[in-house]
Amino acid sequence: DAKTTQPPSMDCAEGRAANLPCNHSTISGNEYVYWYRQIHSQGPQYIIHGLKNNETNEMASLIITEDRKSSTLILPHATLRDTAVYYCIVRLSWGKLQFGAGTQVVVTP
Amino acid sequence: NAGVTQTPKFRVLKTGQSMTLLCAQDMNHEYMYWYRQDPGMGLRLIHYSVGEGTTAKGEVPDGYNVSRLKKQNFLLGLESAAPSQTSVYFCASSPVVFGRDIQYFGAGTRLSVL
Numbered sequence: 348d349a350k351t352t353q354p355p356s357m358d359c360a361e362g363r364a365a366n367l368p369c370n371h372s373t374i375s376g377n378e379y380v381y382w383y384r385q386i387h388s389q390g391p392q393y394i395i396h397g398l399k400n401n402e403t404n405e406m407a408s409l410i411i412t413e414d415r416k417s418s419t420l421i422l423p424h425a426t427l428r429d430t431a432v433y434y435c436i437v438r439l440s441w442g443k444l445q446f447g448a449g450t451q452v453v454v455t456p
Numbered sequence: 457n458a459g460v461t462q463t464p465k466f467r468v469l470k471t472g473q474s475m476t477l478l479c480a481q482d483m484n485h486e487y488m489y490w491y492r493q494d495p496g497m498g499l500r501l502i503h504y505s506v507g508e509g510t511t512a513k514g515e516v517p518d519g520y521n522v523s524r525l526k527k528q529n530f531l532l533g534l535e536s537a538a539p540s541q542t543s544v545y546f547c548a549s550s551p552v553v554f555g556r557d558i559q560y561f562g563a564g565t566r567l568s569v570l
Contacts, residue, residue, distance in 0.1 A: 379557070390460075390546050390561030391499065398555070434498060441487075441557055443514070446498030 365422040369435030384431040462562035477532040479547030488530035
């Protein structure tokens with residue numbers, strides 16, 4: 348599976364958009380990009396995923412560059428409850444998610 | 457709808473003791489997984505199962521055994537616990553839906569081996 352690179356931490360003001368970058372320069376054509384988050388000590392929670400096109404759901408938007416070597420997760424209006432570790436995962440084989448260290452996002456009032 | 461339930465939530469073992477962690481899911485998912493998470497790190501896959509009666513090794517399988525006798529249950533066993541197995545253990549399950557491989561996680565089991 349392709350390796351991902353994320354910044355270790357970032358801060359965001361409550362009510363503002365949070366843009367979380369992820370580099371996956373070795374991604375291959377069939378690999379999906381998944382985003383999960385882990386709120387303190389809880390089990391990870393699925394956010395969104397995509398292959399080529401940009402995706403949006405009730406939680407977030409996912410922007411994937413045309414060359415698919417990087418992506419950005421957008422939380423449109425961050426709240427204090429969005430404080431968590433966010434994991435960007437690229438996988439090919441079914442079910443095998445390779446979690447890195449993720450990005451610690453802290454939303455401040 | 458309970459989702460994925462892990463028992464116990466906490467456990468303290470002495471070196472050499474054995475124990476079994478239970479994972480139960482009520483979503484009729486085919487796939488189930490066991491992960492461990494050490495402080496400051498991401499999750500690492502221990503074992504997984506693609507269906508009742510089947511199991512396979514993940515990234516860090518040594519020292520663990522698993523069984524999936526019923527579709528809804530996935531058991532993780534430690535035959536002789538070691539301090540290096542002190543960790544938080546997460547179970548997950550996922551359906552088989554093409555292009556939508558979403559894993560649903562339990563709340564975790566915090567295990568300390570003294």
